[in-house]
Amino acid sequence: MSSIKDVAKMAGVSVATVSRVLNDKGYVGRDTREKVEKAISELNYKPNEVARSLFKKQSSTIGLIVPDIMNPFFTELARAVEDTASNLGYNVILCNSDGNSKKEQGYLDVLQQNYVNGIIISSNTLTAEQVKAMNMPVVSIDREISRGLPTIVVENKNGAVAATQFLKKKGCKRIAHIRGTHGVVNAEERFEGYKEVVAAEEWYSDSYIVDGDYDMQTSVEATLDLLKRHPEVDGIFAANDIMAIGAIKVAHQLGIKIPEQLSIVGFDGIALTNVLTPELTTIAQPIYELGETAMNMLVGLMGQQPVHETYYKLEVTLIEKNST
Amino acid sequence: MSSIKDVAKMAGVSVATVSRVLNDKGYVGRDTREKVEKAISELNYKPNEVARSLFKKQSSTIGLIVPDIMNPFFTELARAVEDTASNLGYNVILCNSDGNSKKEQGYLDVLQQNYVNGIIISSNTLTAEQVKAMNMPVVSIDREISRGLPTIVVENKNGAVAATQFLKKKGCKRIAHIRGTHGVVNAEERFEGYKEVVAAEEWYSDSYIVDGDYDMQTSVEATLDLLKRHPEVDGIFAANDIMAIGAIKVAHQLGIKIPEQLSIVGFDGIALTNVLTPELTTIAQPIYELGETAMNMLVGLMGQQPVHETYYKLEVTLIEKNST
DNA sequence: CTTCATTAGGTAACCGGTTACACATTCAAT
C-alpha cells in the first residue's frame, strides 16, 4: 500500500500539497495539481481512512445494535439503515445483542473504542446513564429508552386498538391476545391497546391473554394452550407477525379454518406476511422508514447540526389480507 | 474522552508504562501497575482503537459484502459471520451490493481505506484481478470467483441430483425445474444436476425448464407459465427456497393440491421453510456453518498463519417435509 | 567487590494522514 509520502515523493512535492489536492482545500497550482493527480493514479493511491479518522476524531462509521438480525423486522431495519448510511457516506458495523445486556455493553465499548460517530440501537435493558456515558449520539429505535433521548417508535397502542377493533368489526365474538415479551415497552403498549377495546365486553376475562416471547416457538405453545382453554375464540390479535404465523400453524394442525372459524391479525408488516398462505392481515409498521429516519436523525446529531425533532412516533397501517 | 496521556499524568508515569499495563507486555512494577489501573478506572479510560489500528495496520474489523441482507439465506449467513467474528474479537461492516458491480467496487474501496483486515464476499461479478488488487485476504462464499482463491461453497450439483431423484422416487412422472439467476455459478450447477437426472427420460424436453431470478416475483410468473404449458407436471425442483415458495403460492391459486397433485422441492434450507404450510422439502445448506467456516478461514489468512485448506465444498442434506 | 542478567520505566520515533503557520512569489492598486 502506497502512502501519501510515496505520492509526494513521486510528484516532487510535500505531503501537505498532496493532502490539499486530496481534499480540494487551500491553494494548489494547476501544474502541481496535475503532477499530484498523475502520481495518485499511477500508484493507485487511496488515502488511509484510519489515519484520517484519528486526526478528525470522526470515523464515518456508525454502530447498529439489534437483538437479532434473523428477526425479519430487524433485517429490514438493518437494510434501511445500511442503505441510508451508505448514501450518506457512512459504514455500518452490525451487532447482534440477543437482547443480552452483557453483550450489549460489550458492543457499546467496542464501538466507542472504534470511534464510531454514533449508534442506532434497539434495546430493552439500556439505561439513560449508559447512553450518556457513551458521549456520542445514540438513537433508540423501536423501543423507547428514556424520554428526552432521541427515539423513533411507532403508534403501538393505536395500532393494537385498530387491530382489535377490526376483529370486532369482522364479527369476532371472542378476541384473544398473544402478548409479546414481558418488559418490552412496545409489547406492553400493544397489550394496552387490546385491553382498551375488549375490557368492557361482557365476555372478557384475563384468561383470553396468553404470553408469547415474540417468537414462533412460544407462540405455538401459547396458542395451543389458549385454544384448549377457550375453543370458542374466533379472533386473535398477536403482538407481532411471527407469533401470528405460529398461531396460524396451530390452527392448521387443529383443523381450524382461517378465516372462516378464526381470524388472526399480526403486527409489524414484515415481508414474510405476503409469502404465506393465507397471507396475514397485520398492522404494518413503516419499517424501512423507521431505519431511514433513524439514520438521518443520527447524521444530524453527529454533525452537531441543530436537530429540530428528536422524537418520532410513526403511524402504522392496517393491511387487510386473507387471514381475517 | 480521556487519552493515554491523561492516564499517564494522573498515575505519574509515562505513556509507555500505561501502554505496557494495557497490553500486559514488558516489565511493570507491582505498585506502578496498581497506580495505573486506578487511574484507568477512575478516568473510565478506554484505549482508542483507531490510534491502535493505525500503528498496527490492523483494524480488527472485517467487511461482509452480500447481495442483499433481506434474502434469508444471507441473513443467516450474516448472523453466523457476525457471531464468529464477535467471538474472535472482530467487528463486521455490513455491505449490501444488490449484485451491482459498481456498488460492490465502491464498498471494496471503502473497506480497503478503512483498513479492514479481510473480506467475506458473495459476488458474481468480482474478478480475480479485483481480488488481487485488494491486497488483503478475501474469502468468497456461496459463489466461486476463481479457482485458487479462498472459497466456501456447497455441493450444488449433488444436491440438485438428490432433489430430482427424490422427486422421481416419490413417483413424479414429469419433473420441471425453475432455474436460478443466469450467470450465477450455483444456479448453473443446480441446473446441471437436474438435467443429469432427467435428460435421459423419454418425456423430457427443455420446455420443462423455466427461468426465475432467485426471487419470489419471477418465480410466480415462471410457474404460471410452466403450469399453463405443462399441466401434467407433478414435480418441481426450484433452484432455491424462495422460488419454491412462489411455486407453492401459484399452486394454491390454481387449486392444485400439494403434495397430492404436485410435489415441490427447494434449495437452501432457510428458516422460513419451517414456517410455511405446507412446510417445504428442501436441500438444506449448512448456512450457519458456511459463515462460520468462512470467518474462521479469514482469521487464519489474516493472521498469516499457514492455512491448511482454502477450498471447502460443504455437503447438503435433503430435508423431507410435507411439500412432497 | 566485580560483573552481568533481570527488572523497571522513561524518551522519542513511528503509523499516515491534516492543518496552522511561515515564507515566497505574483500582481493589481496607489
Add this chain to the structure above:
DNA sequence: ATTGAATGTGTAACCGGTTACCTAATGAAG
C-alpha cells in the same frame, strides 16, 4: 516604486496509541 492581498508550497506539530532503545537499580553469581 511601494504596498498589501491573493496565491502557492513547505515545515512541523498533532491525533493517540505502540515499541525500539536507552538508562538505572537490584540482586545473584563468581
